[in-house]
Amino acid sequence: MTELLTAAQMRAIEQAAIESGEVTGLELMERAGQGVVEAIFEEWPELEGGDRKAVVLCGPGNNGGDGFVVARLLKERGCEVEVFLYGDADKLPPNAKANYERWSETGRVAPLSEYTRGEGWGCDLLVDALFGTGLSRPSPDLGNLYWNMEDMVDGFGIEFGHKRGRPAIVAVDFPSGICSDSGKEFPHEDAHYRFAASAHLTVSFHQSKQGHFLSEGAELCGKVVVKDIGLSEEKEWRKDNWKALTKLIGRLHPNWFRKDQDGHKYHHGHALVLSGSHGSTGAARLAARGALRIGAGLVTLGSPRSAMLENAANLTAVMLKQIDGALGLTEVLEDMRFNAICLGPGLGIRADTQALVLTALKANRPTVLDADALTRFSANPDVLFGLLHKDCVITPHGGEFTKLFPDIAEKLAAPAVTGPAYSKVDATREAAARAGCVVLFKGPDTVIADPDGRCSINSAQYDRAAPWLATAGSGDVLAGFISGLLARGFSPMQAAETGAWLHVECARKFGPGLIAEDLAEQLPAVFRDLGL
DSSP: OEEEBOHHHHHHHHHHHHHTTSOOHHHHHHHHHHHHHHHHHHHOGGGSSSSOEEEEEEOSSHHHHHHHHHHHHHHHTTOEEEEEESSOGGGSOHHHHHHHHHHHTTSOEEEGGGOOSBTBOOOSEEEEESOGGGOOSOOGGGHHHHHHHHHHHHHOOOBTTOSSOBOEEEEESSOTTBOTTTOOBBOOSSTTSOBOOOOSEEEEESSOBGGGGSTTHHHHHOEEEEEOOOOOOOHHHHHHHGGGOEEEOOOOOGGGTOOOTTOOGGGGOEEEEEOOSTTOOHHHHHHHHHHHHTTOSEEEEEEOGGGHHHHHTTOSSSEEEEOOHHHHHHHHTTSTTEEEEEEOTTOOSSHHHHHHHHHHHHTTOOEEEOTHHHHTTTTOHHHHHTTOOTTEEEOOOHHHHHHHOHHHHHHHHSOOOSSSOOOHHHHHHHHHHHHTSEEEEOSTEEEEEOTTSOEEEEEOOGGGOOGGGOSTTHHHHHHHHHHHHHHTTOOHHHHHHHHHHHHHHHHHHHOTTOOHHHHHHTHHHHHHHHTO
16 A cells, blocks of 8 residues: 655655755755656657747745746756746745746746736646645635636647647646645635646655545546655654554555465355345345455345345345344344344335344444445434444445534535645544444545544546446445455455455446446456456
């Protein structure tokens, strides 16, 4: 997994490196500028040579200092460069001021107010070095510029040499106007504008930031490239701050999924999935199929009497057992070989659902609660929180999260008036601490947290975009994936992270036209791709 940093964490790492004598702030700024220029020519080698024009927009802080370095290096590579400054040059931080003065020896710095789009963009390359990760409040006077940048990215293709300019737009660390911790746009007082720039390419340093993968961040960043600027790993700093770090779930190791050659089915666990009543059984079967495909040794679908024939007609490898109400579930769970339980998909929100959930939780087995098993408690979530335990995983989507954690959801929905804004990471961590179990908060930016503060993001964005997951039943399959992994002995956090990552990979493997039934059937191919 890759660590994602907040702005404060990145500053702390940089400061630790500077204080140790490993590097100076001026050297870090030079390396950042070099990284941006390298990324530009790697992405668009056709910008090298020829009559190319670049505009660099520099801000009043160190991001602007990076911009002055970029301008100088672009000029050295043969580009015609114009530089515009937002703010007062005399108030620039020392390192940014030094690079401002170095650029000024060979080029002009004009006030940003001189740069308008009245005669077109006037360049092939536009570099946004206005704020990066340093912004903590809106700047309404830039709304028109940002609106036009978004319009350019969304409405036109890059066209080098265009007479009015259809430039490649590159953001240094972050498109300006976004909170780098939350990925939220800072609001604009005029609804006609949005106070966030857009970019075709965002170049960050050392490690990606949380906001690259949260909220509007991924939409506005374009492609994200991370450049090494020579900072050490700072192992001691990480050791002291591990709970505060957020990780991006990456490619999984095949050894996680291997089965012992001399094992039998009970070595790999027995998952129990509870079905709804007649006419509401499909969701539970999707979950059960997912649990079996992901490697649980056995999966049983617990069905009320009214739905036995309906389920029997649609099951083969998944076993079927009649379970009527909480008493029936209590009797079934006397068999300790059932080592993971999944409740919620298609279960309904009647009173007997609540009784089933409470009975399952009292059995103290690894348990996944999804869909109706969560919605049933929306009127009184504290009843649920009082029984959830450390081996549970709850998997709310946005609407379910709001019902269970209304105060947290309200904070998350609030506009990013100042930074760092309250993020989906903050919300999921707070929810996990309150619930006392792992919370998987669904979305393209799925966030997973446990009560101890560990947190990860499973991103279905950028080159992992999987819009086909927006189909009925896909969440039921995810619940089944996690249940099957719990049955196999995965910890709740590991099961949630692994299930979420595989869920996206299955969608990407199938592609357009995906329906929920297809997801579990892609697992064998995904496992083969992993080298299993």
